[in-house]
Amino acid sequence: MLHILKLLIPALIPSWNFFDIIAPSPRVQYALLESENETSHEWYEFRPRPAHLSFLQMLGHMLWNAKWNESMFVVSCAERLMEQPTQHSEDEIMQRIISDLVGASSKIQLNTATHLQFRLLVVERQGAALEQEVVFYSRIQPLPARDAV
């Protein structure tokens, strides 16, 4: 109950400090592995943004922007993981990557992959250049059996 109250209070007495500082920004990348002991050399960006959106697409997103809002939640979980790692945040990200991989929209071939791992990078500006650094590696998670999905 106290925990719920802690979550509710920022809504009742909001800080409204949107975009006050532009903090280092997290990116989620994942790797498909063929065993739980494998070390990945190939990382894929989770839900890369589209190259371009037409104004009509933007208008459509006023009513239906489910994937994007879910991606923003994944960013929130990534920020939470960077501040104070919790099982919940890791699970939420893992589950949404798996959902994409086994879903019809996946462009990545699972082939012989049996396991999955994700990592978090932070991107920030140092002077005129952008720098990125890996700050978190998730557990290695077995992928669900193909005929189970």
Add this chain to the structure above:
Amino acid sequence: MSLDYAIRLTEMLMGFAFAQQCIEHFKSQASERNLFIVRLLLAIMLIIGFQTRWVAALLLLLGLAILRRFQGPYNGGADRMSLLILCCLCLVYIAPTQRWQEVAFGYLAFQLVLSYFISGWVKVVNKDWRNGHALRDVFLFSAYPASESLRQWSKSARLLLFMSWGVMLFELLFPISLFSSTSLGIALIIAAAFHFANACLFGLNRFFWIWIAAYPSILWFQQRIFITL
């Protein structure tokens, strides 16, 4: 605008905003989807005006369950504004007198004003916002731009400086618009356009709908305070 009319309008707009949010969860996993199916049904009841007091109370309880499910807001500020409106409406319903109803609904209007003013204040005291570098960083590397092509905006220094000051001045001057109903109407149209731009550029569509749901409170508040004085 009467208090009753403003409250009814808030219920309808919030119901619509909630319905839009819920539909976006229909392709989620079952445990998540079920919460939002119930929420959608309650939102529809709110729109048609069926037992709004009880429906708002149930929506608040469901809101707490959703907070627990995601261990915080799913959609940041939009979820916080959703809960704020819901809490204020619930307080209005249980208020013993009309004066206390006005206090509860006025609190929503007050927070709406603060949502713009404080956002402007925290920016204007930051040197990076004053010289346009902060907005450049938003487009350059933040998670918000909705497409890769929008990242190119980070190269338009003059445009970003103009946009930064436009946003900061609008947000800081918003409270002044309360002095007349005409200026408030104009300010709210600009504010809605600002949220629309954020929805197009950064995909923040939920902010657009839920902030508009709070507008009846400030339209009522302006008339209550500045016309009766």
